[in-house]
Amino acid sequence: xxxxxxxxxxxxxxxxxxxxxxxxxxxxxxxxxxxxxxxxxxxxxxxxxxxxxxxxxxxxxxxxxxxxxxxxxxxxxxxxxxxxxxxxxxxxxxxxxxxxxxxxxxxxxxxxxxxxxxxxxxxxxxxxxxxxxxxxxxxxxxxxxxxxxxxxxxxxxxxxxxxxxxxxxxxxxxxxxxxxxxxxxxxxxxxxxxxxxxxxxxxxxxxxxxxxxxxxxxxxxxxxxxxxxxxxxxxxxxxxxxxxxxxxxxxx
Amino acid sequence: xxxxxxxxxxxxxxxxxxxxxxxxxxxxxxxxxxxxxxxxxxxxxxxxxxxxxxxxxxxxxxxxxxxxxxxxxxxxxxxxxxxxxxxxxxxxxxxxxxxxxxxxxxxxxxxxxxxxxxxxxxxxxxxxxxxxxxxxxxxxxxxxxxxxxxxxxxxxxxxxxxxxxxxxxxxxxxxxxxxxxxxxxxxxxxxxxxxxxxxxxxxxxxxxxxxxxxxxxxxxxxxxxxxxxxxxxxxxxxxxxxxxxxxxxxxxxxxxxxxxxxxxxxxxxxxxxxxxxxxxxxxxxxxxxxxxxxxxxxxxxxxxxxxxxxxxxxxxxxxxxx
Ligand SMILES: [Fe+2]
Ligand SMILES: [Fe+2]
Numbered sequence: 001x002x003x004x005x006x007x008x009x010x011x012x013x014x015x016x017x018x019x020x021x022x023x024x025x026x027x028x029x030x031x032x033x034x035x036x037x038x039x040x041x042x043x044x045x046x047x048x049x050x051x052x053x054x055x056x057x058x059x060x061x062x063x064x065x066x067x068x069x070x071x072x073x074x075x076x077x078x079x080x081x082x083x084x085x086x087x088x089x090x091x092x093x094x095x096x097x098x099x100x101x102x103x104x105x106x107x108x109x110x111x112x113x114x115x116x117x118x119x120x121x122x123x124x125x126x127x128x129x130x131x132x133x134x135x136x137x138x139x140x141x142x143x144x145x146x147x148x149x150x151x152x153x154x155x156x157x158x159x160x161x162x163x164x165x166x167x168x169x170x171x172x173x174x175x176x177x178x179x180x181x182x183x184x185x186x187x188x189x190x191x192x193x194x195x196x197x198x199x200x201x202x203x204x205x206x207x208x209x210x211x212x213x214x215x216x217x218x219x220x221x222x223x224x225x226x227x228x229x230x231x232x233x234x235x236x237x238x239x240x241x242x243x244x245x246x247x248x249x250x251x252x
Numbered sequence: 253x254x255x256x257x258x259x260x261x262x263x264x265x266x267x268x269x270x271x272x273x274x275x276x277x278x279x280x281x282x283x284x285x286x287x288x289x290x291x292x293x294x295x296x297x298x299x300x301x302x303x304x305x306x307x308x309x310x311x312x313x314x315x316x317x318x319x320x321x322x323x324x325x326x327x328x329x330x331x332x333x334x335x336x337x338x339x340x341x342x343x344x345x346x347x348x349x350x351x352x353x354x355x356x357x358x359x360x361x362x363x364x365x366x367x368x369x370x371x372x373x374x375x376x377x378x379x380x381x382x383x384x385x386x387x388x389x390x391x392x393x394x395x396x397x398x399x400x401x402x403x404x405x406x407x408x409x410x411x412x413x414x415x416x417x418x419x420x421x422x423x424x425x426x427x428x429x430x431x432x433x434x435x436x437x438x439x440x441x442x443x444x445x446x447x448x449x450x451x452x453x454x455x456x457x458x459x460x461x462x463x464x465x466x467x468x469x470x471x472x473x474x475x476x477x478x479x480x481x482x483x484x485x486x487x488x489x490x491x492x493x494x495x496x497x498x499x500x501x502x503x504x505x506x507x508x509x510x511x512x513x514x515x516x517x518x519x520x521x522x523x524x525x526x527x528x529x530x531x532x533x534x535x536x537x538x539x540x541x542x543x544x545x546x547x548x549x550x551x552x553x554x555x556x557x558x559x560x561x562x563x564x565x566x567x568x569x570x571x572x573x574x
Contacts, residue, residue: 019321026315026324029331030308030543033551035339038308042332046325053321070320094554150564151557158553243319243377250435252319252377252427 006182007120008062009082010189012072013179013225014111015055016083019073020233021104022049023240024091033094040140044101047133054126074244078233085224086169088233092162095155098144099162102206103199105138107173110198114190123188142206149210156211163207164215169230171220173199179225273474278404281347289473292466293403294348295364296475301341302359302366304334306540310374311383319377326423327380333416340412344405360545368526369456371534378431378438378445384424386446386453386491392417393487394457402474425494432498439499446495447503454518455526457484463523488516 025045032038056069086104091097112134115127148159174192183189207214221230244252265284272279279285285293308331315331318324342352358364369387374380392414399410431442458480461467470476495502506519528534 022324023316026328029315029328029335030312031547031550033547033554035305035335035342037551038335039332039339042328042335046328046332049321049325049328053325056321073321094551147561148554148557151561152553154553155557155560239316243317247319247435247437250438251430251433252323 006179007188008059009179010183011055011059011062011123013082013084015052015059015072016081017087017104018048018052018055020081020083020087020236021100022046022052023236024087025097028091028097041097044137044140047130047137051126051130051133058122058126070244074241078229078237079227081224081227081229081233081237083224083229083233084169084172084175085221085230086166086173088224088230088236089166089169090232092165093158094144095148095158095162096165098141098148099159099166101137102141102145103166103170103173103203105134105141106199106202106206107170107195108134109138109202110195111190114194118189119187138202142202145206145212146210149207149212159210160212163212167215168217168219168221170199172222172224175222175225177225273402276474278407279402280404288469289475290348292470292473292475293406294345294350297341297345297348297403297406298350298355298358298364299366301338301345301355302364303370304338304341305359306366306370306544307334309540309543310370310372310536311380313374314377314380317377318380323427330384330420330423333420337409337413337416340409341406344403344409347405356548360541360548362532362541365530366540367456368529368534369452370540371529371536372448372452373536375448376441376445378428378441379449381424381427381431381442382445382449384420384422385428385494386424386449387456388417388420388424389491390453390457390487392421393490394483397477397483400477428498428500432500442498443500446500450503451521451525452529454484454488455521455523457487459523459526460521485515488518492516 022045025041025048028041029038029045032041052073053069056072060067060069060072086100089096089100091100109131112127112131115123116131118124118127145159145163148155150156151159174196176192180189180192184191203214223229266286269279269283269285269289272283279289311327311334312331315324315327318327342355345355346352355364359366369390374383395410395414395417399407399414401407401410428442428445431438458464461479461481464480467476467479471479492502492507504519506517508517510517529537532538
């Protein structure tokens with residue numbers, strides 16, 4: 001293990017978050033409640049995919065082993081993925097898609113704002129653009145949480161169910177180990193614990209506006225950063241990787 | 253919608269309409285127009301808009317399996333463009349006095365059509381390349397002339413759309429080029445896609461002139477500027493050399509360069525097969541429409557919630573209690 005390993009792992013963690021989310025959002029194009037929302041979901045998908053590609057390409061470079069973004073995306077198995085478990089939760093209905101997006105956005109806005117001043121300039125450059133994208137996503141997802149929460153009886157029931165279903169996967173966003181602590185000390189990474197106040201305040205304010213509540217059950221599922229995923233990832237990856245794996249060593 | 257703001261009545265309006273057409277000027281929403289012109293325009297723009305929207309599906313089928321992240325990004329952007337084209341075209345159609353909801357309903361009931369080409373399945377990654385190359389390619393051949401069509405809002409929508417369509421055609425051709433220069437399996441995939449998409453791409457440009465019921469009137473009204481057969485010949489002429497460049501075989505034994513005409517001769521299109529697809533019996537007619545209707549029905553509660561929330565905001569009505 002070289003001295004570069006913490007940065008490689010950190011980039012994989014952030015890159016996989018975005019890749020797994022983009023993969024899920026891509027499946028939603030043409031299925032949304034309105035044409036404008038087909039366009040919007042494609043936009044959000046493209047932002048996360050762009051972030052994933054940047055982070056994974058950089059990770060491959062840091063590793064220096066001759067891999068590239070596609071090797072990392074297509075040839076790793078589920079135990080080697082480092083995304084937080086929230087990102088692999090299914091699209092579900094529109095309320096679930098929006099609840100997942102809202103929790104992601106409330107985490108990524110302070111993450112990217114923090115990384116925008118990282119001592120690692122490559123990371124900082126990417127984070128400045130990503131922070132703008134995330135702020136825009138947060139405006140949109142929180143708008144939907146409020147509209148659905150305070151819309152009709154049915155939409156409120158669905159939105160509350162989605163919040164309840166996804167909340168147990170949020171603590172994993174803030175999991176940290178020596179990878180982060182080494183990089184935080186070098187001014188490269190953001191301490192995940194430091195993102196919690198923004199996240200909690202945002203969630204509290206938006207849910208209040210939406211007339212929704214957080215589930216009282218304190219159960220939280222973690223482990224994604226160590227490659228201990230929910231069973232869902234093992235279905236998502238084979239679909240994403242099938243064609244690449246069927247024709248090794250060719251150009252596309 | 254029938255009265256004009258610029259011309260008073262009767263035959264004067266008709267001669268004004270005819271004068272605009274013969275001067276090559278655009279008909280605008282506020283101008284008087286014959287009922288049949290309006291009806292034809294609505295049918296054509298709606299069919300075009302529906303095609304863009306349904307057209308998300310065949311290529312969308314490969315988004316989750318795109319073989320590289322770069323290809324995935326290009327494909328998502330391309331499919332997103334098609335949805336955007338649908339939006340511009342619905343707006344253009346609405347200027348004729350019909351709402352998007354009505355148009356949507358007519359599509360769902362099967363009373364308005366979309367292009368027959370989207371009723372074929374995408375069975376391999378090469379189909380994504382073939383669609384961009386051939387289907388977007390054929391569409392551009394038609395749409396470039398439609399930028400000069402007589403109805404102003406439609407012509408202007410076409411200008412925007414054509415810019416994006418040429419990117420679509422290029423990315424498709426680039427996928428085909430990569431596959432054609434790739435492994436044995438990739439070349440086979442590319443050839444198979446050309447075999448399946450070639451004839452439907454020729455047919456999508458519409459029935460031959462002698463069978464086309466609307467052609468004469470549409471040419472007279474400046475809605476169409478070229479006949480289906482003229483557009484089809486141009487498409488064949490530009491596409492055959494591209495297939496040869498790729499080293500792929502065009503599945504038409506009658507294909508031959510005609511020195512005298514200065515065009516490629518090509519074989520007979522199976523119009524019975526084409527009309528079967530138009531009548532609803534293509535390989536994917538049921539799936540495509542069912543997918544569209546399902547998405548619309550699944551989204552009903554979301555649209556209702558949006559309206560209910562907006563109404564509460566507007567009226568300061570009491571909110572749900574937590
Ligand atoms: Fe289009
Ligand atoms: Fe296109």
